[in-house]
Amino acid sequence: MPPDTPVGADLSTLASIRRLYPYVRTALPRLVAGMLSALGASLSALAIPRVLEHVVDGPLTDAVGTRDFSALVLPVLLVLLLGIAEAAFILLRRTLVMFPGTRVESGMRMELFRHLQDLPVAFHDRWPGGQLLSRIVGDLGLLRRWLVFGALQLVVSFITIVVGIAILLTTAGWLGLIYLAGAIPVTVIAFRFSRRFRVVARQSQDQLGDLANTVEESVHGIRVLKAFGRGRDALQSFTGQAERLRETEIKKATTQSTVIVALHLIPETTLALALIAGTFLVVDGQITVGALAAFFATAAVMNGPVVDLGMTLSMTLHARTAVDRYFEVIETPNELGDPADPVPPAEPASEHGSHVRLRDVEFRYSDAETPLLQHVDLELPAGTTTALVGLTGSGKSTLAMLVPRLFDVTDGAVEIDGVDVRRLRRADVRQGVAVAFEDPTLFSASVRENVLLGVDDSLSAEEKDAIVTEALDVAQAQFAHDLPDGIETRIGEEGLSLSGGQRQRLALARAIASHPRVLVLDDPLSALDVATEEAVSARLREVLAGTTSLVIAHRPSTVALADRVAVLQNGRVTAVGTHSELLATDPHYRYIITTLEEDAAEHGVGHFEDQEYQEPENGEVPEDLEDRGARL
Numbered sequence: 001m002p003p004d005t006p007v008g009a010d011l012s013t014l015a016s017i018r019r020l021y022p023y024v025r026t027a028l029p030r031l032v033a034g035m036l037s038a039l040g041a042s043l044s045a046l047a048i049p050r051v052l053e054h055v056v057d058g059p060l061t062d063a064v065g066t067r068d069f070s071a072l073v074l075p076v077l078l079v080l081l082l083g084i085a086e087a088a089f090i091l092l093r094r095t096l097v098m099f100p101g102t103r104v105e106s107g108m109r110m111e112l113f114r115h116l117q118d119l120p121v122a123f124h125d126r127w128p129g130g131q132l133l134s135r136i137v138g139d140l141g142l143l144r145r146w147l148v149f150g151a152l153q154l155v156v157s158f159i160t161i162v163v164g165i166a167i168l169l170t171t172a173g174w175l176g177l178i179y180l181a182g183a184i185p186v187t188v189i190a191f192r193f194s195r196r197f198r199v200v201a202r203q204s205q206d207q208l209g210d211l212a213n214t215v216e217e218s219v220h221g222i223r224v225l226k227a228f229g230r231g232r233d234a235l236q237s238f239t240g241q242a243e244r245l246r247e248t249e250i251k252k253a254t255t256q257s258t259v260i261v262a263l264h265l266i267p268e269t270t271l272a273l274a275l276i277a278g279t280f281l282v283v284d285g286q287i288t289v290g291a292l293a294a295f296f297a298t299a300a301v302m303n304g305p306v307v308d309l310g311m312t313l314s315m316t317l318h319a320r321t322a323v324d325r326y327f328e329v330i331e332t333p334n335e336l337g338d339p340a341d342p343v344p345p346a347e348p349a350s351e352h353g354s355h356v357r358l359r360d361v362e363f364r365y366s367d368a369e370t371p372l373l374q375h376v377d378l379e380l381p382a383g384t385t386t387a388l389v390g391l392t393g394s395g396k397s398t399l400a401m402l403v404p405r406l407f408d409v410t411d412g413a414v415e416i417d418g419v420d421v422r423r424l425r426r427a428d429v430r431q432g433v434a435v436a437f438e439d440p441t442l443f444s445a446s447v448r449e450n451v452l453l454g455v456d457d458s459l460s461a462e463e464k465d466a467i468v469t470e471a472l473d474v475a476q477a478q479f480a481h482d483l484p485d486g487i488e489t490r491i492g493e494e495g496l497s498l499s500g501g502q503r504q505r506l507a508l509a510r511a512i513a514s515h516p517r518v519l520v521l522d523d524p525l526s527a528l529d530v531a532t533e534e535a536v537s538a539r540l541r542e543v544l545a546g547t548t549s550l551v552i553a554h555r556p557s558t559v560a561l562a563d564r565v566a567v568l569q570n571g572r573v574t575a576v577g578t579h580s581e582l583l584a585t586d587p588h589y590r591y592i593i594t595t596l597e598e599d600a601a602e603h604g605v606g607h608f609e610d611q612e613y614q615e616p617e618n619g620e621v622p623e624d625l626e627d628r629g630a631r632l
């Protein structure tokens, strides 16, 4: 979940937005030029009433008696010119800000995506995908609109109002003061509005993220929802969230409408008061009719920026929330980063792979109270295959993820060829270690691209082709050649157009293709039927002989791929040996194998059930168990 106390919550809006500086620095000259253009447009509009004042008090008054309109030509041309200048400035503003706005947006988007890719698995376990999606898509779009419009408009409105008030004070003295008095309640209301709106803006953007998460989850799990007829429940939960978002939007609109009403009402009231006072002042001869007309024309020009303040302020507060939400992610430190002084990877212990050692390893998930793994000592000698067995939830997958450093140990060390993985660059670790997960994730790309994911990009196309063909062959994934466009066929989102077994074989091919020095396979054959499993096992054995492998086994047939077996029990590796040795000496292993056999016989797929451990009575080896592991 996102942090409870949002990053930047204690900052002022200005301080929060100032953090954008590094991203907008290069775009700043054009943005400032755009702002000056917008200011030019506003000042052109403000100049028109001054011409009006001159016309009313001079040429117009004269023309009433003489009917000579020639003196009006110049002022009319000036008004026309000011109008054209205003339009030209507006066009210039749009042209200037459009390009840098989109560039800032895409730059920040790329930076965020890069950081998301860099952040460890633990971060992604904590953060819902929808929250990240809404930040990378929605928030950044909002920020762009604010940069190219809201921010500019806010500054321009502010300057226009200040300049306008100065003009009012100089042209109509007292009337200007009346108008200025109206600015006091406007400021108070705007301040109170900002405080309240900031809270609801944050709430609505977070709720949008939750909504995106629900959509993502239900689209992702559409098969399960349909199969269990739970579409209605998903809709209900979605409706609940959408309703809450709607309530927040209403709260937002209500807060906004208070300020909008005030921003309309206060200037209009001051204008009414100014009209009364102005009439007396004209009659009294203290100001001219032209000055009164100019006062109202100037106030009319200022009316737009004053009323817009509500909108630009709310845009600014939304932008501030977007900045906070962006920095919450971008400032999340990567606890699994590269070391400051990385060492180069050691030479592999043998041509058949690296030597891996887990030395007194402890691992605890950040949200767990107790460690899942404790005092784990395990060696994977170069070129050997070790099967890791244990009951469901004993921590096999977790242990396997420590080898490619997807998580860091909380104590002890994982060493590859004698070097602690935390002292290596992550790229070096992951170049040497390939993983095929139990749940094979593929990408919406071609089969070829999926298989080549871990392969050196600099290889030639022919070399890559040969690697793909061989890997598909070993993983018995020849079906890929029969797809409509062969291995160039795009396999759709997450490869869901393929069967589970097909996906698993492609994931296996991907792990093999990079010819890693260490291969970690998390139950790689679980989705295969018996015949395919045998075919894959036969070929996989050849590959395993040439590398160091750790294979998590849920089936006796997977155990049979290994030279030796490690038993994980109560967070520790309690025994390591060959299948026969362990059968003879380790009651827990005998129990596991018995369960595996029974499970495989019953369901065809060997999975541990969540059941309490019961030592086999009198610790005897069940009949024929020795034969089952004869291959080891």
Ligand SMILES: Nc1ncnc2c1ncn2[C@@H]1O[C@H](COP(=O)(O)OP(=O)(O)OP(=O)(O)O)[C@@H](O)[C@H]1O
Pocket (backbone or CB within 6 Å): 125, 365, 366, 367, 368, 372, 390, 391, 392, 393, 394, 395, 396, 397, 398, 399, 608
């Ligand atoms: N990201 C996580 N955050 C917190 N706890 C987790 C996380 N992943 C797994 N766990 C917990 O760690 C324990 C071990 O999980 P793990 O997947 O490593 O077991 P396993 O032996 O591979 O299980 P299985 O045989 O069912 O695949 C479980 O209790 C699980 O709930």
